[in-house]
Amino acid sequence: MKRKLLEVLLLLGLLSAVLCGCGGGSADKTPEGGPDSGSSEPAAQPAADHPNEITVGIAQDLDESLDPHKAVAAGTKEVMFNVFEGLMKPTPEGDLIPAVAEKYEISDDQLTYTFTIRDGIKFHNGDPVTAEDVGESLARCKNGGDGIFEVEAFSNIQHMETADSRSISITLGEPDSEFLSYLTAAVLPAGYDGQDTAPVGTGPFKFVSRAAQDNIVLERFDDYWGEKAYLDKVTYKIIENADSILMSLQSGAVDLFAHLTSTQVAQLGDEFNIEEGTMNLVQAMYLNNAVAPFDDVRVRQALCYAIDRQQILDLAFDGYGSLIGSSMYPAFGKYFDDSLTNYYTYDVEKAKALLADAGYPDGFAMTITVPSNYQPHLDTAQVIVEQLKQVGITAEILPVTWESWLNDTYMGRQFQATVVGVDASTMTARALLERFTSTAGNNFINYNNAEYDAIFQAAIAAADDAAQTAAYKQAEANLTENAANVYIQDLADLVAIRKGLTGVRFYPIYVLDLSGIRYTD
Incomplete structure (x- = not known):
């Protein structure tokens, strides 16, 4: 182009x-389906001629802090979607489903939301997720400060009560038909102060390392509550130069790159499939x-x-x-x-x-x-x-x-x-x-x-x-x-994915879900 x-x-x-x-x-689509909370199937095994991992190119480094409650850039949220979850999470079809929560009830007056935490769900550090973790995470987003962005919708929260380790009730001052959508805010372990540099969530991938201006490495979280990610490891490679993007794809250094231009796609050749969404x-x-x-x-x-x-x-x-x-x-x-x-x-x-x-x-x-x-x-x-x-x-x-x-x-x-x-x-x-x-x-x-x-x-x-x-x-x-x-x-949104890989999912928000990416051979 x-x-x-x-x-x-x-x-x-x-x-x-x-x-x-x-x-x-x-x-900064051909859906393969959303998360399956009941699945315990093992991840796909790699073929003998390649490791079960990929490199994903991204055009910019993430925010200085990896704390999801401090994220500014859409690109940071796009990557960390794979690491963090809230009580609820979106599907490719645009629905909201329970994630950290197993189920919820809404009172007749639409003011009180009662959530049951998923049984056995764990953070990436191995700790169980409790109602206390949920309450502190929501309070953190409500109060802001110290670089944390306030979620304005949470100002409507009048009271939170934890009946036990797996139950939390949230009472609003007035009904809010969109309130559930804001409960995609990440649930973090209470009292943990390392989110800026060593983030810990509940998602299908866990954070491993970061080299500023170079890469971010994630690994599959084997104790994930839902459908396990297929890949063992994902390395995000930061490539800010347009010519370098094409070179990295054509050389085999990068397996997947989203948000390409039509000109870049036209120059890729036969080694890639192109998925198109918005x-x-x-x-x-x-x-x-x-x-x-x-x-x-x-x-x-x-x-x-x-x-x-x-x-x-x-x-x-x-x-x-x-x-x-x-x-x-x-x-x-x-x-x-x-x-x-x-x-x-x-x-x-x-x-x-x-x-x-x-x-x-x-x-x-x-x-x-x-x-x-x-x-x-x-x-x-x-x-x-x-x-x-x-x-x-x-x-x-x-x-x-x-x-x-x-x-x-x-x-x-x-x-x-x-x-x-x-x-x-x-x-x-x-x-x-x-x-x-x-x-x-x-x-x-x-x-x-x-x-x-x-x-x-x-x-x-x-x-x-x-x-x-x-x-x-x-x-x-x-x-x-x-x-x-x-x-x-x-x-x-033109996404190049190397042939032999499949599973690109498009969402109605700006995220890149890698949990469904897998080798077909």
């Missing part, structure tokens, strides 16, 4: 923009609403009209991807409002008129910060730069390291615009929309809209599902109408 994109831009006389991009990896990300050009000129809604709307999103998909992604119009992606089904997808149509003259009305008849200069290890976002930014020239805006791509993007752009909010993808940490609309409330700690675009805050509060307080769904759609419409960001697409 890079070559094709370059050829098209050359024809348009736009070579300078292509040269702005720098190397990097990918952004990334379940909201890719957009995110705008810092607190800095000029992006604090003016007319400027933001002008940008929306000035960018041809279908051309981005055609030039940079060979037509792969699904257009979106707000902070919701199609996998969320009932919450996805397709009517917003074409709220802004490509219209150069309307964009120019809005810019003139805002006091920028001749346009302005801006920078687009992009993490350099995410090739799809770089490719998107390159096309955007050329399109903005048509309305007098001179945009420059500022490629930065992933660490710099996290620290300066995301946490520090020091940017004008950035092209990235934002994920949902849980299978809830709330997870995607809460970040744009004015007081949210992860509101990195500094969106501040009183009407939006009120709509969101109405959504989470809604007494029934229909009212809540309607309110969430109202919130999406508010983001679109006020052009909080320039929404582009949910990217296609």
Whole structure:
């Protein structure tokens, strides 16, 4: 795709923009089935000509801390999905099933949730999981502090009670139809203080080692409560350079790589099968609403009209991807409002008129910060730069390291615009929309809209599902109408898996489940 994109831009006389991009990896389905809590079958045995392990390539290092309650990057959550579990866990079909919990009951008034801990379930260190562990883990997420991100939904917890070592009751202040989805938060051993560097969970794989900027090693957890992982060992190899990704796959050094571009896939040859799903990300050009000129809604709307999103998909992604119009992606089904997808149509003259009305008849200069290890976002930014020239805006791509993007752009909010993808940490609309409330700690675009805050509060307080769904759609419409960001697409997820391996599972959230990967020979 890079070559094709370059050829098209050359024809348009736009070579300078292509040269702005720098190397990097990918952004951040054929389901094989979900976990089976009743299975005790042994893992598949390796064939004689290869060990029962694989190497998985990833485009960025994980967060400095591996504590799941401190995770910032979607890539960290993607990997550690294999190590940690909550009372509940998602399936590839989008359902929630008990994990650390064996079963649960909900009171008639929808306020009290009583969970029975799975009999015999163990942490990776061999300790049994108890109700005390669950209670402390939930309290940790509720209270935050010391780098731990608060789960806002847990502020609704009024009381927790452990009747015995296997039973915990959670009482809410008011009903919350989405509460179960937040109970995917990792259950950790109470009193253990080594999660930053030696994480301990209950998942199908256990952590073995980490070499910063190089690799993360996991091994199968043989005492796992459910269906055992097939592989004995998985090594995640960090490969941030786009050319190195292809070389590592073609040389045999890497067996599986997700989130590839169509160009990378086309160059792989016959040694790999390609599985196609969606990334379940909201890719957009995110705008810092607190800095000029992006604090003016007319400027933001002008940008929306000035960018041809279908051309981005055609030039940079060979037509792969699904257009979106707000902070919701199609996998969320009932919450996805397709009517917003074409709220802004490509219209150069309307964009120019809005810019003139805002006091920028001749346009302005801006920078687009992009993490350099995410090739799809770089490719998107390159096309955007050329399109903005048509309305007098001179945009420059500022490629930065992933660490710099996290620290300066995301946490520090020091940017004008950035092209990235934002994920949902849980299978809830709330997870995607809460970040744009004015007081949210992860509101990195500094969106501040009183009407939006009120709509969101109405959504989470809604007494029934229909009212809540309607309110969430109202919130999406508010983001679109006020052009909080320039929404582009949910990217296609192209996964290369070496022939002789199978078992890729796609989920409606941004994770990579390795428990089903196995050798077929």
